Amino acid sequence: MSGSIQVAEQVAGARPSTPGLRRYAVPVLLFAALALAPWLAVAAFGAEGYVLSLLSRVMIFAIAAIALDLILGYGALVSFGHAAFLGIGAYSVGILSSHGIEDAFIQLAVTLGASALFALVTGAISLRTKGVYFIMITLAFGQMLFFLATSLAAYGGDDGLTLANKSLVFGQKLIEGDRVFYYVVFGCLLGVYLLGRSIVASRFGRVLRGTRENATRMEAIGYHPFRYQLTAYVISGMMAGLAGFLLANQAEFVSPAYMTWQRSGELIFMVILGGMASLHGAVLGAAAFLLLEEYLAGWTEHWKMIFGPLLILVVLFVRGGIMGLIGRGRDA
Amino acid sequence: MPEPLLKLDHLRKAYGALVVTDDVSLEVRPGELHAIIGPNGAGKTTLIHQMSGLARSDSGRIVFDGHEITRLPMHERVRRGLARSFQITSILPAFSALENVALAVQARSGSSFRMFGDAAREEALNEPALAALNLVNLGHRAHVPAGLLSHGEKRQLELAVALATEPKLLLLDEPLAGTGHEESERVVEILRGLKGRYTIVLIEHDMEAVFALADRVSVLVYGRVIATDTPERVRANAEVRAAYLGEEAA
Numbered sequence: 001m002s003g004s005i006q007v008a009e010q011v012a013g014a015r016p017s018t019p020g021l022r023r024y025a026v027p028v029l030l031f032a033a034l035a036l037a038p039w040l041a042v043a044a045f046g047a048e049g050y051v052l053s054l055l056s057r058v059m060i061f062a063i064a065a066i067a068l069d070l071i072l073g074y075g076a077l078v079s080f081g082h083a084a085f086l087g088i089g090a091y092s093v094g095i096l097s098s099h100g101i102e103d104a105f106i107q108l109a110v111t112l113g114a115s116a117l118f119a120l121v122t123g124a125i126s127l128r129t130k131g132v133y134f135i136m137i138t139l140a141f142g143q144m145l146f147f148l149a150t151s152l153a154a155y156g157g158d159d160g161l162t163l164a165n166k167s168l169v170f171g172q173k174l175i176e177g178d179r180v181f182y183y184v185v186f187g188c189l190l191g192v193y194l195l196g197r198s199i200v201a202s203r204f205g206r207v208l209r210g211t212r213e214n215a216t217r218m219e220a221i222g223y224h225p226f227r228y229q230l231t232a233y234v235i236s237g238m239m240a241g242l243a244g245f246l247l248a249n250q251a252e253f254v255s256p257a258y259m260t261w262q263r264s265g266e267l268i269f270m271v272i273l274g275g276m277a278s279l280h281g282a283v284l285g286a287a288a289f290l291l292l293e294e295y296l297a298g299w300t301e302h303w304k305m306i307f308g309p310l311l312i313l314v315v316l317f318v319r320g321g322i323m324g325l326i327g328r329g330r331d332a
Numbered sequence: 333m334p335e336p337l338l339k340l341d342h343l344r345k346a347y348g349a350l351v352v353t354d355d356v357s358l359e360v361r362p363g364e365l366h367a368i369i370g371p372n373g374a375g376k377t378t379l380i381h382q383m384s385g386l387a388r389s390d391s392g393r394i395v396f397d398g399h400e401i402t403r404l405p406m407h408e409r410v411r412r413g414l415a416r417s418f419q420i421t422s423i424l425p426a427f428s429a430l431e432n433v434a435l436a437v438q439a440r441s442g443s444s445f446r447m448f449g450d451a452a453r454e455e456a457l458n459e460p461a462l463a464a465l466n467l468v469n470l471g472h473r474a475h476v477p478a479g480l481l482s483h484g485e486k487r488q489l490e491l492a493v494a495l496a497t498e499p500k501l502l503l504l505d506e507p508l509a510g511t512g513h514e515e516s517e518r519v520v521e522i523l524r525g526l527k528g529r530y531t532i533v534l535i536e537h538d539m540e541a542v543f544a545l546a547d548r549v550s551v552l553v554y555g556r557v558i559a560t561d562t563p564e565r566v567r568a569n570a571e572v573r574a575a576y577l578g579e580e581a582a
């Protein structure tokens with residue numbers, strides 16, 4: 001679990017000289033640490049199951065945080081309803097499973113389709129507003145979905161529903177084991193991260209980043225920012241939906257608690273904590289947030305008394321989050 | 333006489349009771365540098381906003397290149413070849429000068445929905461971008477973040493970005509605003525180089541520059557065009573002197 005923190009220290013101490021190395025050092029070390037974590041866990045703790053399930057959870061939220069960073073960090077779109085997509089992914093698994101459709105690929109297709117549709121409709125409406133109004137309207141859509149979930153009596157209502165087992169792959173329980181599931185999540189995280197990197201550097205990403213800086217300027221050179229923002233919002237929603245799909249499988253349980261507005265707030269916090277607009281910062285942020293929460297909760301039951309002020313201090317005094325501490329800042 | 337490239341036909345715009353653009357009719361001929369001058373508060377910037385599509389017109393028509401564009405949004409007008417620069421420097425500070433221009437090139441070349449491939453390394457975008465930078469003598473500053481350029485250089489970058497959209501008509505909103513003497517001479521020199529190659533509408537405060545550059549000058553006072561003529565005749569126009577130049581000439 002100390003993998004990410006060690007990475008940070010190593011990089012800060014190493015001060016590599018070439019810009020290319022600087023840019024790649026953090027993500028390479030971060031993903032290497034995550035790839036090796038199951039072995040490290042056995043060696044260091046001997047409690048593989050616990051560590052793997054904790055780190056799987058970290059990586060799942062890292063996917064959601066990357067999704068949010070894509071529009072928040074690179075598009076300056078503060079979505080306060082992103083937990084809704086976690087819920088869509090989770091309920092896609094839960095509802096289909098309860099009807100006996102346990103195939104992972106079908107569930108995933110439904111997850112991505114439903115997330116994209118929800119993002120398309122709510123995004124098309126939300127993106128007509130700006131600033132605080134955008135925040136409020138995404139929050140409202142998120143809450144709408146939350147209350148819809150609590151009212152689904154057939155699927156457990158408030159209490160949620162328990163899955164009999166994880167999703168089936170080719171009709172087999174292939175992803176049931178802790179280690180296998182860990183690497184499935186790892187693969188998803190890596191894929192989402194690389195896709196994110198590609199998008200950010202691409203023509204599309206450059207338009208998104210330009211719009212973040214100055215939307216009027218973008219219109220004045222012939223772009224219609226709305227289309228690019230909406231596309232980014234849909235991609236982000238699908239990524240977060242994938243996280244929800246994994247979350248349901250990890251917990252083998254689905255409930256409206258996955259999509260509370262507090263959860264949306266936590267996602268924003270993870271992104272800010274890690275440092276906006278770097279994508280791997282979002283991974284570090286998710287890790288720091290969840291590991292700290294886990295550690296403090298094991299230490300005292302009043303852990304929120306410490307956790308809250310700590311987060312406030314980080315936001316106040318560490319500009320650029322963890323990535324800012326490492327000294328990389330954001331790459332425009 | 334050739335068809336005008338841009339034609340404003342009884343254009344009007346009011347903010348509440350305040351009429352900012354009052355029945356403005358104007359023709360910009362292809363190839364000319366047409367300056368619009370006027371005292372502060374005459375409505376120059378509002379007029380350029382209406383032409384570029386940043387502000388909607390209450391009534392009247394705008395015809396560009398034979399097509400009515402009165403209701404088109406700004407980005408559509410840009411695609412038809414109507415580019416503008418801003419009075420308040422409006423560049424992307426975190427992007428390099430080259431990237432600022434490359435984005436404008438990108439808007440005209442192929443899809444911007446491509447999500448793979450490093451846009452910053454696309455020669456097809458960078459080459460025309462560099463050419464536009466060289467046109468405004470900024471090639472040597474291509475890789476400097478735009479936010480770190482001097483004020484004058486930012487004005488030059490504004491021009492390069494507008495040029496990179498491959499416009500038929502350039503709307504320049506006070507390109508000399510806030511520049512020092514030396515910087516403004518540099519920008520005037522660049523404008524002289526562009527003159528004749530592009531049709532230009534120039535809104536400017538600096539009279540010296542206007543009279544040196546313009547083929548024709550329109551004078552805007554309280555939202556109305558009181559004269560459109562050659563610089564010499566505008567300078568001699570009694571009404572113009574009374575309304576505007578009088579105080580400066582004195």
